[in-house]
Amino acid sequence: MTENRSRSRRVLGVSLILVAIVLCFFTPFLWIVSNSFKPQLTIFADVTPLSWKTFLPVHPVLENYRTLFARTNILHALLNTAIVSAAQVALTLVLCSMAAYALTRIRFRGSKVVFALILLTFLLPVEAMLVPLYQVVSGLGLDNTLLGVMIPWIASPFGLFLLKQSFEELPRDLEDAARIDGAGHLRTFVSVILPNVKVPLLTLGLVTFLFSWNSFLWPLVIAQAPEIQLIQVAIAQQGSPTQLPNWGETFAGATVATLPLILLFLLLQKYFTQGMAMSGIKG
Amino acid sequence: MAQVRLASIGKTYEGATANTIRGLDLEVQDGEFLVLVGPSGCGKSTTLRMIAGLEEPTEGAIWIGNRRVDGLEPRERDIAMVFQNYALYPHMTVAQNMSFGLRLAKVPKPEIRRRVEAAAETLGLSALLGRHPKALSGGQRQRVAMGRAIVREPGVFLFDEPLSNLDAQLRGQMRAEIRRLHDRLSATTVYVTHDQVEAMTLADRVVVLKDGRIEQQGTPQELYDRPATRFVAGFLGSPQMNFLAGEVRQGALDLGAGLVLALPPGHALAEGRKLDVGIRPEAFAVAAPGAAILSPRADLVELLGATSLVHFSHADQPCTALVPPAQAPRAGAVIGLTLAPDRISLFDAETGRAV
Ligand SMILES: Nc1ncnc2c1ncn2[C@@H]1O[C@H](COP(=O)(O)OP(=O)(O)OP(=O)(O)O)[C@@H](O)[C@H]1O
Ligand SMILES: [Mg+2]
Numbered sequence: 001m002t003e004n005r006s007r008s009r010r011v012l013g014v015s016l017i018l019v020a021i022v023l024c025f026f027t028p029f030l031w032i033v034s035n036s037f038k039p040q041l042t043i044f045a046d047v048t049p050l051s052w053k054t055f056l057p058v059h060p061v062l063e064n065y066r067t068l069f070a071r072t073n074i075l076h077a078l079l080n081t082a083i084v085s086a087a088q089v090a091l092t093l094v095l096c097s098m099a100a101y102a103l104t105r106i107r108f109r110g111s112k113v114v115f116a117l118i119l120l121t122f123l124l125p126v127e128a129m130l131v132p133l134y135q136v137v138s139g140l141g142l143d144n145t146l147l148g149v150m151i152p153w154i155a156s157p158f159g160l161f162l163l164k165q166s167f168e169e170l171p172r173d174l175e176d177a178a179r180i181d182g183a184g185h186l187r188t189f190v191s192v193i194l195p196n197v198k199v200p201l202l203t204l205g206l207v208t209f210l211f212s213w214n215s216f217l218w219p220l221v222i223a224q225a226p227e228i229q230l231i232q233v234a235i236a237q238q239g240s241p242t243q244l245p246n247w248g249e250t251f252a253g254a255t256v257a258t259l260p261l262i263l264l265f266l267l268l269q270k271y272f273t274q275g276m277a278m279s280g281i282k283g
Numbered sequence: 284m285a286q287v288r289l290a291s292i293g294k295t296y297e298g299a300t301a302n303t304i305r306g307l308d309l310e311v312q313d314g315e316f317l318v319l320v321g322p323s324g325c326g327k328s329t330t331l332r333m334i335a336g337l338e339e340p341t342e343g344a345i346w347i348g349n350r351r352v353d354g355l356e357p358r359e360r361d362i363a364m365v366f367q368n369y370a371l372y373p374h375m376t377v378a379q380n381m382s383f384g385l386r387l388a389k390v391p392k393p394e395i396r397r398r399v400e401a402a403a404e405t406l407g408l409s410a411l412l413g414r415h416p417k418a419l420s421g422g423q424r425q426r427v428a429m430g431r432a433i434v435r436e437p438g439v440f441l442f443d444e445p446l447s448n449l450d451a452q453l454r455g456q457m458r459a460e461i462r463r464l465h466d467r468l469s470a471t472t473v474y475v476t477h478d479q480v481e482a483m484t485l486a487d488r489v490v491v492l493k494d495g496r497i498e499q500q501g502t503p504q505e506l507y508d509r510p511a512t513r514f515v516a517g518f519l520g521s522p523q524m525n526f527l528a529g530e531v532r533q534g535a536l537d538l539g540a541g542l543v544l545a546l547p548p549g550h551a552l553a554e555g556r557k558l559d560v561g562i563r564p565e566a567f568a569v570a571a572p573g574a575a576i577l578s579p580r581a582d583l584v585e586l587l588g589a590t591s592l593v594h595f596s597h598a599d600q601p602c603t604a605l606v607p608p609a610q611a612p613r614a615g616a617v618i619g620l621t622l623a624p625d626r627i628s629l630f631d632a633e634t635g636r637a638v
Contacts, residue, residue, distance in 0.1 A: 107297075173370035176337050181384035181431075182358030191383075195374040 036064050036251035064248035077234035085212040088150040089205045096159035104167040122157035144225040159204045166200040202271045231257045285348045285438025285471045287311040292343035303329050304495040314469045320482040321492035327475040331441050335364050363432035364441040369424045371416040378412040381430045402430040422453045442474040479519050491515050513635040516561045525602045529560040539598035542577050545624045557632040566626035567604035575619030581612045
């Protein structure tokens with residue numbers, strides 16, 4: 001009896017902590033979404049005193065969304081971001097999986113050194129690389145292009161590391177069996193190796209997508225021309241520098257930008273959490 | 284038409300200091316079932332993988348049929364291999380696993396279907412063709428691995444310890460099945476194992492490897508009856524052969540502790556020569572007190588069912604005798620034993636070679 005009670009007390013405690021955590025993360029988001037349905041004046045009127053009105057639009061309006069889509073080229077920015085994210089995911093998967101396969105399975109002199117050098121770049125913060133990266137990419141004539149936005153991140157050391165681990169967990173006999181069956185390197189890679197690392201591939205794809213979709217600093221630096229602006233930059237820059245920001249519109253933009261991620265998350269939740277656990281990145 | 288010939292094969296792995304295989308000459312006749320045995324690390328897998336083409340020899344040449352194959356890819360060698368852990372493709376069904384090689388070789392679809400169905404029929408896998416490997420038992424996976432080899436209709440089958448992941452009962456069953464399959468297909472087979480029971484029961488010919496060299500080869504019976512070295516004698520046979528230190532004294536064999544045997548017929552040995560005397564456990568027989576030539580105290584008696592194992596020591600050396608359960612003593616009791624002189628093997632105490 002007493003054991004049962006202490007058990008249920010523990011469950012209750014854990015649940016309370018979880019609820020608190022969820023509230024911490026969810027409240028600001030709820031605030032953003034609900035306020036995107038309020039006129040600018042109401043937003044600030046509702047902040048104090050804190051009440052349910054702060055978080056729920058009493059008379060929801062679509063005005064913010066209407067002006068957002070009418071006044072800014074947010075649709076275009078969304079499209080740009082979708083292109084960049086999708087291409088970045090595809091290219092990262094192709095490049096990292098092939099590099100990881102070569103590094104795990106093809107014996108060549110210096111493969112360890114190559115791997116160490118690649119991992120080394122993982123240790124540098126993006127901010128530290130910003131200036132040299134800009135010089136290189138604009139030197140290639142890729143500034144203000146979508147390719148220039150994604151190209152530095154395609155060869156992802158994290159992706160290489162993740163896939164290399166997964167490849168190493170596959171038994172080598174599989175490849176020996178494929179060789180006996182008459183498969184060359186490429187056929188083995190495509191027909192035997194890749195189908196057995198679907199989960200890590202999906203995970204890497206999702207993490208890359210998230211990273212790409214939410215990226216701000218690099219796109220801000222390299223892609224300033226309005227026609228190739230990405231969504232996060234577009235939201236941040238929608239007001240002109242001389243004006244006060246229109247918060248309702250900003251919130252509407254943030255909501256629109258988050259929607260695809262939420263849909264993706266609901267669809268592939270399982271792999272998302274796995275990816276987070278594997279990468280140690282928090283959203 | 285696929286005999287296999289290895290000529291002066293040597294293999295040194297990259298980065299290794301010692302060579303794994305040294306000057307290995309080996310011939311496997313067409314249709315022969317050859318078993319390679321030896322202790323762990325003696326180079327059995329290495330040898331097999333060189334025949335398969337998964338490793339290249341550092342020196343020497345390999346022929347399959349009348350083609351020289353070293354340097355060729357596995358697919359050009361007319362071989363199929365079964366791995367210890369089966370190495371089935373986890374994402375493919377049983378049928379896809381079996382047909383992968385044929386599909387790569389662009390064999391026409393109806394022909395693939397015919398061969399897969401025939402192999403599945405032979406191995407009792409017909410009902411499982413649509414399953415994935417993870418939904419199969421160990422024995423079924425083993426069968427799929429064999430099916431994958433069979434459908435390719437190779438000249439040479441290579442097995443690397445294919446039964447070592449199965450439990451004892453299933454192992455016995457699959458052993459019989461492999462032998463039956465061989466009798467049916469009569470394809471040349473090289474089979475690696477460190478299980479001497481498999482070696483004895485399956486082989487037309489056994490090759491015992493030690494440290495990358497052939498220690499002895501011959502039919503299982505030859506190796507059992509006339510081991511060329513102490514190593515082979517100890518390796519084959521279960522329970523293991525007993526070894527007692529002996530010395531030639533006055534034309535007889537003195538085994539210490541008062542046990543003196545006549546020299547086996549045909550042996551004339553120098554006085555004072557030191558020998559290791561090999562005695563199979565079944566060479567002992569229980570004798571009446573008057574007729575016994577040794578009367579040790581039984582330390583431990585193990586009942587195996589049809590026979591009993593009596594452990595005792597002779598001149599401080601452990602020894603076992605295999606006796607009928609009805610004649611087995613209780614532990615701690617004294618047992619009278621005799622030994623026929625023609626049932627013993629003599630090895631030089633220093634070189635380990637048979638004398
Ligand atoms: N890829 C390799 N690189 C370096 N050394 C190797 C390699 N493969 C095997 N060896 C060494 O070669 C020797 C023989 O190995 P092999 O696998 O042929 O032994 P085995 O007889 O099959 O043993 P087991 O019964 O344990 O399977 C061992 O000492 C092993 O450490
Ligand atoms: Mg081995």
